[in-house]
Amino acid sequence: MxxxxxxxxxxxxxLLGLLVVYMGGNWRDGSGRQARGGGGSSSHIRKITQRRRRxxxxxxxxxxxxxxxxxxxxxxADGVCDPECFTEECGWDGDDCRGVPxxxxxxxxxxxxxxxxxxxxxxxxxxxxxxVNDSVCDLTCYNYACEFDGGxxxxxxxxxxxxxxxxxxxxxQSQDDGFGRCESLCxxxxxxxxxxxxxxxxxxxxxxxxxxxxxxxxxxxxxYVRGDNDECFQVxxxxxxxxxxxxxxxxxxCV
Numbered sequence: 583m584x585x586x587x588x589x590x591x592x593x594x595x596x597l598l599g600l601l602v603v604y605m606g607g608n609w610r611d612g613s614g615r616q617a618r619g620g621g622g623s624s625s626h627i628r629k630i631t632q633r634r635r636r637x638x639x640x641x642x643x644x645x646x647x648x649x650x651x652x653x654x655x656x657x658x659a660d661g662v663c664d665p666e667c668f669t670e671e672c673g674w675d676g677d678d679c680r681g682v683p684x685x686x687x688x689x690x691x692x693x694x695x696x697x698x699x700x701x702x703x704x705x706x707x708x709x710x711x712x713x714v715n716d717s718v719c720d721l722t723c724y725n726y727a728c729e730f731d732g733g734x735x736x737x738x739x740x741x742x743x744x745x746x747x748x749x750x751x752x753x754x755q756s757q758d759d760g761f762g763r764c765e766s767l768c769x770x771x772x773x774x775x776x777x778x779x780x781x782x783x784x785x786x787x788x789x790x791x792x793x794x795x796x797x798x799x800x801x802x803x804x805x806y807v808r809g810d811n812d813e814c815f816q817v818x819x820x821x822x823x824x825x826x827x828x829x830x831x832x833x834x835x836c837v
Contacts, residue, residue, distance in 0.1 A: 647794045648672035650746060666746060671794060704728035724764065751783040751796040767798035778806045778814040 644658040652658045652667040652675075659676025667675035701714070708714050708723040708731075715732030723731040741754035741762035748754050748764035755765045768781035779800045786792045802814035809815050 645671065645673045646788065649794060669747075669749075671750065701727065701729045701732075750785060750794060767796050771798040771800065773800035778803045778816075 644653055648658060648667070648669075648671050650666065652672045657675075658667050658672060659678055661678060666672075667678070704714060704723065704727050706722070708720065708728045713720045713723050713731070714728055715734055719734045720731050723734070740760065741756055744762040744764065745754040751767055752764040753767050753770065754762045755769060756762055767783045771781045773779040773781045780803045781798050782801045783796045783798050785796050786794065788794075802808050805817050806814040807817055
């Protein structure tokens with residue numbers, strides 16, 4: 583009888599171990615379903631999987647800047663690595679993405695000879711950490727300057743899929759090929775150079791509708807200020823002069 587009990591216990595532990603391994607390799611896709619990680623069976627997850635980063639010190643609650651499904655569906659730090667929550671605003675999904683294996687690009691090509699050269703226009707983490715064309719889709723490098731991560735990201739993302747992955751200061755723009763690109767919010771705003779204006783993306787402060795997101799605005803160019811007539815004029819050195827008609831009162835004027 584003891585042997586039977588022992589066998590049942592051993593089998594139970596083995597099944598539990600398999601279940602833990604299976605759940606540990608899963609990602610949740612945009613629909614809330616679970617899909618196997620690593621990009622093997624789910625092209626959607628393969629296309630949108632971002633760089634896995636290790637969060638230093640998991641926060642106890644969802645960051646105030648984190649919105650969308652991470653907040654509404656309580657996906658933050660729930661034990662499942664969610665690409666939707668894998669953003670700076672959402673604290674990289676807490677510890678959920680910790681330990682997810684990173685693909686070694688050199689092992690995917692013969693002696694690494696098929697890797698592309700870094701584009702001259704690509705800078706930041708993409709260049710410093712050699713993220714371009716390393717067989718991991720990094721949305722940080724998914725732009726024209728970095729040649730859309732050197733081919734790591736599966737081309738063909740439409741804005742319906744990509745929009746939620748754009749940064750706070752970006753918006754998804756449909757291109758001539760029908761695919762989406764995360765572009766600066768200023769890409770949709772025309773400012774008047776003749777009026778000495780430039781576009782600037784400003785973050786909406788806490789307590790206001792859309793807090794944490796960005797909005798593009800036309801502001802005065804550097805060394806220009808906006809006057810009472812809503813025009814931008816150049817800042818010059820100002821002096822204080824005495825107006826004889828006003829007695830002891832002084833008024834600043836620019837020279």
